[in-house]
Amino acid sequence: MTRLFRNREIWLALAIIAVIVLVTWRFSRFSQPSNLLTILNDTSILMMLALGQMVVILTRSIDLSMASNLALTGMIVAMVNAAFPMIPIPFLIAGCIIVGGALGAFNGILVWKLDIPPIVVTLGTLTIFRGLVFVISGGAWVNAAQMSPDFIQLQRGSLIGLPILTWFAIVVAALFFVLMTRTPMGRSFYAIGVNPTASVYTGINVGRTKFLAFVISGAVSGLCGYLWISRYVIASVEVASGYELTIIAACVIGGVSIAGGIGTVAGALLGALFLGVVNNALPVIGVSPFWQMAISGAAILIAVVLNARGETRKGRIILKKAEVAA
Amino acid sequence: MTDTTSTVRRLPDRLDNPFRSALLSWESLLVLVAIGIFVANSIASPYFLNAWSLSDMTFNFTEKALIALAMALVIITGEIDLSVASIIALASTLMGLVLNAFGAPTPVLVLVGILTGLACGAFNGFLVTVLKLPSIVVTIGTMSLFRGIAFIILGDQSFGGYPRDFAWFGQGYVFWVISFELVLFLVAAVIFYVLLHRTNFGRRVFAIGNNATAAQFSGVRVDRIKFVLFCLTGLMSGIAAVLLTARLGSTRPSIAQGFELDVITMVVLGGVSILGGAGSIIGVVLAALIIGLVTFGLGLLNVPGIVMSIFTGTLLIVVIALPILWRMWKEKRA
Numbered sequence: 001m002t003r004l005f006r007n008r009e010i011w012l013a014l015a016i017i018a019v020i021v022l023v024t025w026r027f028s029r030f031s032q033p034s035n036l037l038t039i040l041n042d043t044s045i046l047m048m049l050a051l052g053q054m055v056v057i058l059t060r061s062i063d064l065s066m067a068s069n070l071a072l073t074g075m076i077v078a079m080v081n082a083a084f085p086m087i088p089i090p091f092l093i094a095g096c097i098i099v100g101g102a103l104g105a106f107n108g109i110l111v112w113k114l115d116i117p118p119i120v121v122t123l124g125t126l127t128i129f130r131g132l133v134f135v136i137s138g139g140a141w142v143n144a145a146q147m148s149p150d151f152i153q154l155q156r157g158s159l160i161g162l163p164i165l166t167w168f169a170i171v172v173a174a175l176f177f178v179l180m181t182r183t184p185m186g187r188s189f190y191a192i193g194v195n196p197t198a199s200v201y202t203g204i205n206v207g208r209t210k211f212l213a214f215v216i217s218g219a220v221s222g223l224c225g226y227l228w229i230s231r232y233v234i235a236s237v238e239v240a241s242g243y244e245l246t247i248i249a250a251c252v253i254g255g256v257s258i259a260g261g262i263g264t265v266a267g268a269l270l271g272a273l274f275l276g277v278v279n280n281a282l283p284v285i286g287v288s289p290f291w292q293m294a295i296s297g298a299a300i301l302i303a304v305v306l307n308a309r310g311e312t313r314k315g316r317i318i319l320k321k322a323e324v325a326a
Numbered sequence: 327m328t329d330t331t332s333t334v335r336r337l338p339d340r341l342d343n344p345f346r347s348a349l350l351s352w353e354s355l356l357v358l359v360a361i362g363i364f365v366a367n368s369i370a371s372p373y374f375l376n377a378w379s380l381s382d383m384t385f386n387f388t389e390k391a392l393i394a395l396a397m398a399l400v401i402i403t404g405e406i407d408l409s410v411a412s413i414i415a416l417a418s419t420l421m422g423l424v425l426n427a428f429g430a431p432t433p434v435l436v437l438v439g440i441l442t443g444l445a446c447g448a449f450n451g452f453l454v455t456v457l458k459l460p461s462i463v464v465t466i467g468t469m470s471l472f473r474g475i476a477f478i479i480l481g482d483q484s485f486g487g488y489p490r491d492f493a494w495f496g497q498g499y500v501f502w503v504i505s506f507e508l509v510l511f512l513v514a515a516v517i518f519y520v521l522l523h524r525t526n527f528g529r530r531v532f533a534i535g536n537n538a539t540a541a542q543f544s545g546v547r548v549d550r551i552k553f554v555l556f557c558l559t560g561l562m563s564g565i566a567a568v569l570l571t572a573r574l575g576s577t578r579p580s581i582a583q584g585f586e587l588d589v590i591t592m593v594v595l596g597g598v599s600i601l602g603g604a605g606s607i608i609g610v611v612l613a614a615l616i617i618g619l620v621t622f623g624l625g626l627l628n629v630p631g632i633v634m635s636i637f638t639g640t641l642l643i644v645v646i647a648l649p650i651l652w653r654m655w656k657e658k659r660a
Contacts, residue, residue: 062462064587110643114650117600119406123587124643131636139630237632242583245408245466258460290481290579294474300467304459 008255008306012270016277023281030284037162043276044169045224045231047269049243050250051176052220054268056213057251058193060260061118063214065107066221067243068129073100073225075133078142078235085148092151093226100222101215103129108214112207118214126244134237144233152230165227172220177265189213193261249296250275253303274299352597352649356612359645363616367623374626381503383622385573387592388507389566390585391614394592395518396559398610401593402522403534403552404602405461409450410563411585412472417442417567419476422485422577432492439568440561446472447560451553461556469586476579486576496573507569514562519607531555535602591642592617616641 024031049066056063073096081092103125110121144152155165162170180186192199192206199206229235254271256263275296282292367374374380393410400407417439424430424438446468453464498506522528533541534548542548571577596613598605617638624634 110647114647116643116646116650120594120600120646121643123590123594124639126587127591127635127639128643131633131639134630134632135636139632245469248466249470252463252466258463288478288481290477291474293470293477297467297470297472297474300470301453301464304463304467305457 009264009266009270011306012254012267012274016270016274019274019277019281023285026285030281037166039276039280040169040273041163041166042280043273044165045227046246046250046276047169047272048172048220048227049224049247050254050268050272051172051265052217053247053251054254054256054263054265055176055180055189056118056217057248057256057258058189058260058263059210059213060193060196061111061210061213062122062248062258063104063107063217064119064122064244065103065125065129066217066247067240068126068133069100069103069218069221070225070228070243071237071239071241072103072129072133072136073222074229074239075137075142075225075235075237077226078147078229079137081148081151082142082146085151089150089154093223096222096226097219098222100225101219104214104216104218104221105211107218108211111214112211115207118210130237130241133239137235137237139237142229142235147230147233152233155227155230165231168223168227172223173265173269180265185209185212190261193259195261246275246296249300252300255303271303353606353608353612355645355648356596356609356616359641360612360616360619363619363623367619367626370623371626374623377503379622379626381499381505381508383618384505384508384511386621386625387614387618388505388511389570389573390588391592391611391618392511392514392566392569393559393562393585393589394596394610394614395514395607396555396562397589398593398596398598398605398607399518399522399531400461400552400555400559401590401598401600402531402602402605403555404538405454405552405555406465406590406600407447407450407461407556407559408465408586408590409446409469409472410559410566410589411582412469412476413443413446413560413563414567414570414582414585415476415579416446416472417564418571418577418581419479419485419579421567421571423479425488426485432489435488435492436495436568439571440564443560443562443564443567444557445560447557447563448553450560451556454556455549455553473579480577480579484576484578488572488575493572493575496569496571496575507573510565510569515607515611522607527551532603535599535604537603588617588638591638595642595645 020031020036029035049070053063053066076099077092077096080087080095107118107121107125110116111118155163155168157164159167180189188199188204188209191202191204192209196206199209228240232239250272251263251268252258252271253274254263254267254269256268256271278295278299279292282295283289287295397407397410420442421435421439425435430438450461450465450468453459453468454461495506500506500509522531530541530546530551533544533546534551538548567582570582574581592613593605593610594600595616596605596610598610620637620641621634624637
């Protein structure tokens with residue numbers, strides 16, 4: 001029992017329930033199933049992005065380019081859809097995942113082969129990808145009228161009572177859960193985050209594993225590019241501008257350690273959900289949207305303080321050379 | 327984030343030949359890049375080569391570069407401060423608030439801006455050193471927090487009506503065509519150069535970045551120095567807030583959005599290792615100049631701002647990658 005309560009996912013879930021209960025106390029309609037489903041649906045994209053970011057952070061890297069990748073892939077798919085409306089949507093989605101994954105692979109190659117620190121690489125590609133959105137679109141918007149009906153309607157449909165967008169999040173989360181807990185690749189993400197040197201000796205290729213992490217975060221960003229554009233039915237240069245830090249915030253609140261090696265799928269999902277619930281609750285209880293930023297900032301700081309107590313520092317590094325050799 | 331693998335900051339140099347190693351230093355690479363861009367600019371636009379143009383150009387980077395000077399020290403110790411742009415927003419908002427509520431005179435406004443910056447920096451420093459939290463996360467949090475407070479105060483409003491003598495800080499010229507901002511930046515650059523490269527404090531900053539534990543055991547007060555450095559970045563952000571507000575003549579909570587990434591780009595391009603332990607002020611000054619030249623040159627050619635970001639992003643990656651590729655090529659040949 002005490003062990004259960006030391007689990008941070010439980011605390012986070014309790015915090016989310018507490019927020020819902022507090023808001024319901026003022027506005028009973030807030031906790032109606034339909035409203036809770038809406039919140040879940042609103043948060044789906046952030047959840048998927050947080051999972052992608054988590055894999056990268058686990059390997060002691062960071063991907064600042066996710067939001068720009070999303071905007072670029074989203075713009076490409078919107079323009080393709082506007083130009084060739086006959087292309088079936090599943091092909092477009094597959095295309096998004098490939099394009100996003102390729103952009104992620106670009107980050108990954110620079111980290112893997114040239115050994116440039118991930119924060120520098122993705123700082124560069126953050127601005128490059130965002131600039132490319134402008135270049136390919138000429139600064140113009142793609143709006144609802146130019147998109148095909150299928151493109152917009154797909155995620156508005158529902159399946160067994162849940163919106164399609166939520167199903168996307170569920171499928172992605174399930175894939176991540178299997179990847180992280182049931183496959184050697186998932187274990188190697190944790191391993192190189194906990195101790196890169198030891199990982200080398202167990203035969204893990206650290207550089208390649210980081211590369212794969214970036215491909216995964218890129219592919220997720222690409223998928224979310226389509227979902228974002230078709231949800232808000234506008235593709236512009238400004239799409240998801242500054243969102244990269246919200247994604248990282250969701251991870252941090254979810255207990256993913258920025259020093260690598262610590263984090264769970266459930267944690268990242270709950271971290272994203274926490275931000276989603278808070279952001280949905282504020283307008284309901286009559287707090288102006290201008291408070292939103294300050295409150296999420298405070299939530300991040302509190303989460304970090306709580307995180308820091310739970311984490312044990314990593315052990316000694318004896319053979320630093322092995323890392324270099326990797 | 328804390329990998330030990332890095333050879334990013336130096337070109338491969340031969341220690342036995344000081345002349346050769348000076349020639350191959352990071353700074354000389356930056357000088358070459360700067361000269362190249364300068365020449366390209368002068369060829370590309372007939373409006374580039376005159377005193378007023380060049381003076382205007384400095385406005386492109388002085389505010390960010392002031393912060394970059396302090397940020398370089400923070401990054402050399404292995405920490406990072408992502409909240410600098412939000413500190414500008416908060417400091418600028420409080421200046422506007424004081425002006426509109428009490429009609430405060432210019433000296434009070436400047437003081438409010440600088441002290442707000444200092445207080446925000448101290449708050450970051452407190453969280454990083456006393457509570458032992460990772461700075462990247464702390465400053466992502468305070469980044470939202472500080473700008474959030476600015477939004478709470480201002481909402482979607484803006485403050486204007488700054489006095490004429492206040493505007494001088496952002497628009498005034500000291501020696502005919504040399505702006506006050508540039509003079510301030512040059513003075514600050516000299517101070518930071520001496521601080522980092524000529525004092526014990528600077529040596530301790532490098533020591534912390536190379537090995538904080540070893541530095542601690544050799545008597546360096548690691549936490550105190552880190553705290554001071556975060557205060558210093560806050561202070562420089564406060565000063566930048568005064569300059570920027572004076573130059574724009576108004577305050578909005580969205581002011582300086584995205585500055586933090588530009589500042590870090592300058593620092594990293596300047597050869598400061600993002601993993602800590604290496605870097606120089608001269609490199610940062612040169613990198614700031616390069617970014618100023620690039621954005622101004624592209625501006626003269628009517629390249630939109632968002633497209634300029636492709637150039638700065640590519641510049642960042644290419645300049646960092648070049649020495650690594652060079653080293654790989656040499657190794658393959660040997």
